[in-house]
Amino acid sequence: MSQPNQAAGQSNRRQFLTAAAATAATAAAAPRAFAAHPGGSGRLKVGLVGCGGRGKGAVRDALNAGDDAVLVAVADAFEDNMTSAHQQLSEEFGDRIQVPEDQRFAGFDAYKQVIATDCDIVILATPPGFRPQHFREAVDAGKHVFAEKPVAVDAPGIRSFMETARDAKDRGLAVGIGLQRRHDAAYIDTVNRIWDGALGDEVLYTRVYWNNAGVWTRPRRPEQTEMEYQMRNWYYFTWLCGDHICEQHIHNLDVSNWIKQAHPVSANGMGGREVRTGKDHGQIFDHHCVEFTYADGTTMMSQCRHQPNTWSQVSEFAHGAKGHCSVSGHKFYDRTGKPTDRVRAKGENPYVQEHIDLQKSIRDGKPLAEGENGAIATMTAILGRMATYSGQVVEWDQAIQSDVSLAPQRYAFDADPPVLPNQSGRYPVPTPGGDTAWSRTPSGEKVVGAATAT
Missing domain, CATH: 3.40.50.720 (NAD(P)-binding Rossmann-like Domain)
Known part of the structure; x- marks a missing residue:
């Protein structure tokens, strides 16, 4: 192989x-x-x-x-x-x-x-x-x-x-x-060419996407405890999944970090629930749009969406003075959009x-x-989530020092999970700009938006 x-x-x-x-x-x-x-x-x-x-x-x-x-x-x-x-x-x-x-x-x-x-x-x-x-x-x-x-x-x-x-x-x-x-041969070759100056002396900005119709839901069964229901339907609860910006979009965010050889230092964004709003959709957003800023002042523009019948795209792009690159497509273009190069490296799945x-x-x-890089990629996604949940600009150093744990007090099927439904069976959902303790820095500053059952 x-x-x-x-x-x-x-x-x-x-x-x-x-x-x-x-x-x-x-x-x-x-x-x-x-x-x-x-x-x-x-x-x-x-x-x-x-x-x-x-x-x-x-x-x-x-x-x-x-x-x-x-x-x-x-x-x-x-x-x-x-x-x-x-x-x-x-x-x-x-x-x-x-x-x-x-x-x-x-x-x-x-x-x-x-x-x-x-x-x-x-x-x-x-x-x-x-x-x-x-x-x-x-x-x-x-x-x-x-x-x-x-x-x-x-x-x-x-x-x-x-x-x-x-x-x-x-x-x-x-x-x-x-x-x-x-570990993908074509991605490796593409990133190497970017590092070697195919787009110019530096990457000016990146664009990354994970937009599709979304994933499964698992409806509640009468015999289930609340803990079992949430674990069976784990994708829709932040304490289990981290929201889909973490669970899926992390791949695209990591590609931008890989190209930039750095992680963002801040993020601002917006998101919410427009389509996936049922009781079985728990508490996560169905769309996030985030602008991440790196220490050198360049940006990563990020979208992820779980909405059927909308533009579907799972990809990454990098832009420089000489043109741009479809990183996921392994193709390079000049500033007029004319193709200039294509990576043809083939390797194992x-x-x-x-x-x-x-x-x-x-x-x-x-x-x-690879453990530290996995943590950095994940923290990049968490930073984006904190920005969209709060509607605020969130700094990396502030976010990574947060002492708020989303974990339950006890791991057992008869225990209460960290979030519970209201009498209508609805779960607390972050509200940008709200007042809540969903996430705080050690000093107590709020950085994640309000949670209200809708």
């Missing part, structure tokens, strides 16, 4: 250090013995935490990435999800699914049971609200990790994830993040390639370290 330039995985040509890194405490845990299979061969044993569509997809990608990778343990909060995933994967991969009954787990603590097995790599693919605590548990157990994006839903989660990522690096543990564009790169890094004893 082809191996793209590793600039994708770690931007090793011009890797940037960010101001955000200073906000996370340095990991102080004692080094652990080096992880499984350095410089060698043999089976890489995979454990799965989160058996939804993305979790099953990540297992497929991991097994397709290496013939000697096997699945040895699975976990999900819901037993039916776990059982279904195990059955589907067994039918697809046969004896490479080596998960005995006593290594199939369900419940809120099931992730701990997978991590306690002898797996080498843990795939974390639950809703992102759980990611920081699952990542911490895996690294404490000395496991390599593939974590799906986003990696958190709030600033405390980001700081936790960054600290754990540093700890993983200190311990020689590989960490891959599901931002597969950084990037969803598979990111697992090839992760597994190779383990075997070569040069562990991939």
